Amino acid sequence: MSVYVVTGTNRGIGLEFIRQLSQDHTNIVVACVRSPTSDVGNLQSVIEESKNHNAIILDCDISSAESINRFVETLGKQKILADQKVDFLIHNAALNLKPEMNSLNLEPDVVHQMITANVLGPALLTSALLTAKLLSPKVRIFHISSGLGSMAVSLDHKPRQSAGYSISKAALNMLAVHQAEDIKSHLPGAVVALVDPGWVKTDMGGKNAIYEPSESVGNMLKILHDLKESNNGEYFHHSGRNVPW
Numbered sequence: 001m002s003v004y005v006v007t008g009t010n011r012g013i014g015l016e017f018i019r020q021l022s023q024d025h026t027n028i029v030v031a032c033v034r035s036p037t038s039d040v041g042n043l044q045s046v047i048e049e050s051k052n053h054n055a056i057i058l059d060c061d062i063s064s065a066e067s068i069n070r071f072v073e074t075l076g077k078q079k080i081l082a083d084q085k086v087d088f089l090i091h092n093a094a095l096n097l098k099p100e101m102n103s104l105n106l107e108p109d110v111v112h113q114m115i116t117a118n119v120l121g122p123a124l125l126t127s128a129l130l131t132a133k134l135l136s137p138k139v140r141i142f143h144i145s146s147g148l149g150s151m152a153v154s155l156d157h158k159p160r161q162s163a164g165y166s167i168s169k170a171a172l173n174m175l176a177v178h179q180a181e182d183i184k185s186h187l188p189g190a191v192v193a194l195v196d197p198g199w200v201k202t203d204m205g206g207k208n209a210i211y212e213p214s215e216s217v218g219n220m221l222k223i224l225h226d227l228k229e230s231n232n233g234e235y236f237h238h239s240g241r242n243v244p245w
């Protein structure tokens, strides 16, 4: 049985991860949502339809160190985990606030919110799980990044898009590059990777997006399950090719 933890799962790409992962009843699936007041109706339906009794919903606000620590403590007490540890950690939750901002009119508070959620959230959650000894020796840490986190891809966008979000995803990419090395002294078999899900039809992606969540998530899960130690620190497109930094 493999243990999956996915953040930001009450809608969009995160919900689709839970839909696909819950189909396999040998999976233990931990679906994280922002807060106890989050609307989890769709998520509950997805879990119920899957009939997977090893899928649970826990709160984890990735913008709050307190919430992250509480989540890790709660996770450690879950009976369904028994002695098992997290095999796959999918950092999916993120914010794209004020996409109309460009580099000349950045609003500091808004950029701070995105750095807190999109960069510090995955950093602190990974560290807290490591410190609590809840990561398996061969854990796969999968960061959902974006093409907008790539300097090379952004150079081709005229006009450039979503400056604040793009900056936060570039910072996330650098976090993953550092994690890929730093985690080795704790868990030599661990792999950290980034993936661009493509332009996906969700609240964030909008209706004009190209991919259905089912296609993007199916592709990303293939990449996740194929990750080898030699892929540590790599940045993938959901199609499987590497994204230029």
Ligand SMILES: NC(=O)c1ccc[n+]([C@@H]2O[C@H](COP(=O)([O-])OP(=O)(O)OC[C@H]3O[C@@H](n4cnc5c(N)ncnc54)[C@H](OP(=O)(O)O)[C@@H]3O)[C@@H](O)[C@H]2O)c1
Pocket (backbone or CB within 6 Å): 007, 008, 009, 010, 011, 012, 013, 014, 033, 034, 035, 038, 060, 061, 062, 063, 064, 091, 092, 093, 094, 095, 117, 144, 145, 146, 147, 196, 197, 198, 199, 200, 201, 202, 203, 204, 205, 206, 209
């Ligand atoms: N859709 C695209 O075209 C696209 C393209 C490139 C990259 N991505 C990336 O793919 C991932 C998923 O995007 P999406 O399109 O599914 O976005 P979405 O539809 O906006 O959903 C975002 C999810 O993240 C959660 N979230 C946001 N802030 C959170 C916090 N502080 N703590 C916990 N959960 C939080 C949201 O919860 P609430 O419901 O509580 O707000 C929601 O479940 C993100 O990392 C995004 O950057 C998406």
